[in-house]
Amino acid sequence: MTLPDLVLYDDEFRKIKDSLSRLASDANANVVFLVDKNGQQIAAVGDLTTLDTTSLASLTAGNVAATDGLARLIGEKEFSILFHEGERDNIHISIVAQRVILVVIFDERTSLGLVRLRVRRAMAELEKIFEEIARKAEKEKQAITTDFDSPFAEITDEDIDRLFSE
């Protein structure tokens, strides 16, 4: 089974950002970000100036996908937490609601224990938000026959030619 397209509206986006910000400050982390399992970045907070978040998102998803593959090989459903320890910075990765990946980058100003504790709380919040998103998506699907006007219904060949015009 494939998951439906992910559609994110302002309201949920703001809630997600709030939750990530709270986690970053409570856990004293440098960067907190959320990626979907296909490698698309959903939201990020913290000191992002020196970070290539797009690459980070894609590699994180690749990492999680490979680890998922390993888990299945030995008969596990998934490894829900991954932790990479570096000399200075560390990466803590956890799976939320089985479809998005929460990544926390932190250094010696905090500890793995604190990060894990705060992540657990944030995960509960995020799960609720993603349930809400899924509910909305379901509603929309039902409403689609009535009057859902997608902004893309009017895409023309010219629109696409323009994308490649330079």
Add this chain to the structure above:
Amino acid sequence: MTFINYAAREINCKIVYYGPGLCGKTTNLQYIYDRTNASAKGKLISLATETDRTLFFDFLPLDLGTVKGFKTRFHLYTVPGQVFYDASRKLILKGVDGVVFVADSQEARLEANIESIRNLDKNLKDQGYDIATMPYVLQFNKRDLPTAMPADELYRRLNIKREPTFEGVATTGAGVFDTLKAVARQVLMDLKKK
């Protein structure tokens, strides 16, 4: 799985370059990377072995401009072509919105092309997709080689659903952007139906 972010007004699409080992998937991405404005692209990430064979994937994020007020971001991936990396190939197809099949035009690689298309079909199915409905473009690469088969012969053997087909020489860039444009067109047109 297209990701539409109404808050940031962005559409994110995932395109995967598929094909047998050494057919030129990475070279396609490398050419796109070289010829794109710095402001429109991210880093080209290659997870390759020491001998430059793709080990897991190459990844290139590309901003193409706006459609209906939405920024379109294409994430281009390649798969490792070598037969024994099948588990990795399957993972990379997760959430794919469109596929480019890069075929090696050389006669000696015909069987490898056919095998790889079969493998694509199976792996898409395993992820819950159907190649018949997936945006899909075919590229005959390495047209400059003397051992290249005639294009109409390749078309007969490799084209599966009258998908748009392009002749290319990825090392010089011939056909590379035409191929990308054709798959992007199908992916965006697909959004209309959703």
